[in-house]
Amino acid sequence: NLIPTTSTEIKYRYIQIPYVGKPSYVYSKKLLSIIKQYDPTAQVRTTYNTTNQTRRHFPTKDRLKPSQKAGVVYQISCSNCTKTYIGKTIRQSYRRVNEHEKDVVRALIFIHQASSMIRKRKTIKQHLNTIKGQVQKKPSTQPIRRSARLMNKTQTSYSQQQYAQSAITGYIPQSALGKHTFKTTHSINFDDIQILNQDQRHYRLLIKESLQIRSKKPALN
Numbered sequence: 001n002l003i004p005t006t007s008t009e010i011k012y013r014y015i016q017i018p019y020v021g022k023p024s025y026v027y028s029k030k031l032l033s034i035i036k037q038y039d040p041t042a043q044v045r046t047t048y049n050t051t052n053q054t055r056r057h058f059p060t061k062d063r064l065k066p067s068q069k070a071g072v073v074y075q076i077s078c079s080n081c082t083k084t085y086i087g088k089t090i091r092q093s094y095r096r097v098n099e100h101e102k103d104v105v106r107a108l109i110f111i112h113q114a115s116s117m118i119r120k121r122k123t124i125k126q127h128l129n130t131i132k133g134q135v136q137k138k139p140s141t142q143p144i145r146r147s148a149r150l151m152n153k154t155q156t157s158y159s160q161q162q163y164a165q166s167a168i169t170g171y172i173p174q175s176a177l178g179k180h181t182f183k184t185t186h187s188i189n190f191d192d193i194q195i196l197n198q199d200q201r202h203y204r205l206l207i208k209e210s211l212q213i214r215s216k217k218p219a220l221n
Contacts, residue, residue, distance in 0.1 A: 012043045019048035066195045067094035073197040073209045075218070076100065076177060080186035085176050085220035088209040090202055097193055103178035104188050110171050111185055176220045 015031065017024050028046040035044050066072075070092045077084045089096035173179040177188050197208040213221055 010043055012045045015044060015046050016049050017046050019050045024048055066193055067092070067097065069093055069195060069198060071198055071200045071205055072195050073205065073212055075194040075196055075212075075216075077189050077192065077194075078180065078186050078220075079189045080184070083180065083219040084216070085180075086196070086209065086213050086216060086218045088205050090200075090205060093193065093195065097190060100175050100177045100188070101190050103173055103175045104181045106171070107173050107178045107182040108185075110182065180220055 017028055017031075028048075032044060032046065035042050071090050072093050073086065073088045074093055074097070075084055075086050076097070087096065087100075173182045180186060181188060196212050197205070199205045199208060
């Protein structure tokens with residue numbers, strides 16, 4: 001008589017691990033060792049998932065330019081010194097950079113207006129000194145009083161120029177780059193924006209920005 005035999009078929013469970021070379025094998029060995037410690041009867045095997053090599057070497061999509069990438073930590077440098085600024089944006093980077101650039105342009109416009117006003121102020125002061133010298137040289141007659149009235153009129157105009165200047169000085173740059181330009185008249189290099197990190201999650205982007213600032217210690221932050 002044939003004695004019936006029971007066939008014991010071992011059923012394995014599989015764990016898929018991304019293949020990145022030797023570290024994948026090391027990780028697989030440690031993982032299986034930990035599983036055996038908790039369940040010696042467990043039958044577990046690991047498999048490795050490789051990336052699509054063809055897609056990596058022959059991408060179907062055009063690579064985005066740095067300015068088109070969204071969710072980035074970026075670095076902008078000054079063209080006239082070694083100071084840098086690190087920021088983040090969840091939007092496309094060129095939108096945030098445009099905001100920085102507009103603020104820098106406003107700072108440059110203000111500097112130009114202020115310089116022009118200072119030149120006018122010097123011209124008026126020289127004119128006043130000339131009139132004052134002429135008045136002091138002439139005897140006390142009626143024309144002198146007219147010259148004095150002219151001098152007072154010019155002084156009134158000069159006071160109006162001072163008032164206009166005080167109105168302009170109410171301008172305050174909104175960004176760190178605008179403040180740097182406003183203080184030093186330096187230009188900012190917006191043609192070479194460096195993308196340091198990229199992430200679509202805002203809280204992770206915030207962490208990455210903080211780590212970059214702590215590591216690089218940018219002077220304009």
